[in-house]
Amino acid sequence: MKKRSFLLTLKLAALTNLFFATSSIAAFKDVKFELGRALFFDKVLSGNKNISCATCHHPDLASGDAVALSIGEGGSGLGDERVLSFGKRAPRNAPALFNLRLMDDYPIFFDGRVEEVAGSNGFIASPAKDLLPEGLEDILSVQALFPLLSAVEMAGQKGSNEIADAAAKDDKVKAWNIVVNRVKNIDGYMSLFQEVYPSVKSKNDLGIQHIANALAHYEDKGYRAVDSPYDRYKEGDLTALNFEAKKGMKLFYGKAKCSQCHTGKFQTDGKFYNLAIPPVGPGKEKGLGGKEDFGRELVTKKRSDRYKFRTPTLRNVVLTGPWGHNGIFQTLEQVIDHHLNPEESLFNFNFNSFLYLDDEDPGHTVFDMTFVKENILTNHDLPRVELNHQEKGYLIEFLYALTDLNPLPREVLIPESVPSGLPVKD
The missing domain is CATH 1.10.760.10 (Cytochrome c-like domain)
Structure with a gap:
């Protein structure tokens, strides 16, 4: 039986409350x-x-x-x-x-x-x-x-x-x-x-x-999604963000280097990067056995664009998991940990923990091959950053502050x- 992560359950509960707004x-x-x-x-x-x-x-x-x-x-x-x-x-x-x-x-x-x-x-x-x-x-x-x-x-x-x-x-x-x-x-x-x-x-x-x-x-x-606590804060309501979210915002736009790619009003530069994300899924008919997804290279035909994917907006990000172009990350903690140390994340990723390894799905293939991982890591674009547990918590609090408060x-x-x-x- 598939199990939901705690954050996914929390996400669905929050979303239900949002969309039943009066x-x-x-x-x-x-x-x-x-x-x-x-x-x-x-x-x-x-x-x-x-x-x-x-x-x-x-x-x-x-x-x-x-x-x-x-x-x-x-x-x-x-x-x-x-x-x-x-x-x-x-x-x-x-x-x-x-x-x-x-x-x-x-x-x-x-x-x-x-x-x-x-x-x-x-x-x-x-x-x-x-x-x-x-x-x-x-x-x-x-x-x-x-x-x-x-x-x-x-x-x-x-x-x-x-x-x-x-x-x-x-x-x-x-x-x-x-x-x-x-x-x-x-x-x-x-x-x-x-x-x-x-x-x-x-x-x-x-x-x-x-x-x-x-x-x-x-x-x-x-x-x-244009009416988040972050938006209200930027418009002058200094009470819209709590202490933890403000600390997270300072990290986001500073030490954590998130804003190098997640920039602008909607926290995206619209560009393409190789984040060394663990490869799973049926692929796009490329690479080993036709089971790899080469990302941006499929469009530009440039080898330098292999494994690059578009920077997503972070608006309502706490509601839109699983995360990654292939949904490999089940919690925001996993996403942040991967960005901080992609090498360790990729080589130590527990593919058996992936929720969608269902036997009835004949097209689903999981890669756990060292040379594929090494290829992905060769030109990844993530800077090495070190954050402690508390700082990661502050970042997640800021991500919650990007959630729209007044959806239809x-x-x-x-x-x-x-x-x-x-x-x-x-």
Whole structure:
């Protein structure tokens, strides 16, 4: 039986309290948000109509799924109760959605495969290259297109449905068109699209860009984290942080060197680093047996970018575990200890303690090979820092102070039903 860490249990309890906050639901009226919310929870977008965006990015789980490596297509249930019936886990952790549009120069996905090219007057690089449709509003809309094409996320395996077959042939446009055809033949959707987009006068006017823009709007408006104790402190409320959090903030921006990468308003520089994180998971079809994940190198094709992953924002970080691009860390204490001494952490990591070594998951592979670890350590980017137990406690207290105090209530974020009539609940 899987066991939750103490911090994960605490996280879920805190999140439940946050999203049951009492605020005026009636005051929140936004038809584009309602459209995006319906699409976000509607399984009709998936190849086999059995998974939605919300399955791996659920409001009750801090816009993630509370597991290390997501179970998308082929699973049932939600969060750490979700089980894999066939297929394999996703190779990476499901990233949280907080503040993505507010960080407009922030690359999307752990490897940054969707990013605005510097000095390009807004050109967005992506796996679709020149196949992106016109009318996408920004980088957040672009990212919404790609989970639809992933066999382990939403498309399904080749041979199981026509979206999966098109995606397996790398025919992105055909796969997106099939999704559009499904949606435009649902009357409840067309009325919403026509209200939100005046240019959509008939079914023939609906495009995948409209679906992506609505999804991005929901993600933006639904998952903002800008009212933390830290924010209130920065705005002049000197009582917003307690003594321990202030000590932690001083360490964060000083001795602990966290702010070398976790900088700016949302504690991220948006850049890519090799943190020598213990390798687990099915991998990305690279390296030993096709089971390694080379990270940023998969995008840039540069050997110097191997094992580098994007710096995450730390907003709501205490709610968004497990941590790391592969969810290897179950507590914030583990994360901090690894950053302080990556060599010791990597070579002494107890892979048997990893919570997701389930026999029923045929795609899950754990690496415990010395030469792989040595390769990862060769060019890691973490400075050596020494902190005592009390100082680490202060750091964690500061991380708690980055938690938003006024999120939207779950009644706003989760629809009662969706136009397709498919079940909202996983």
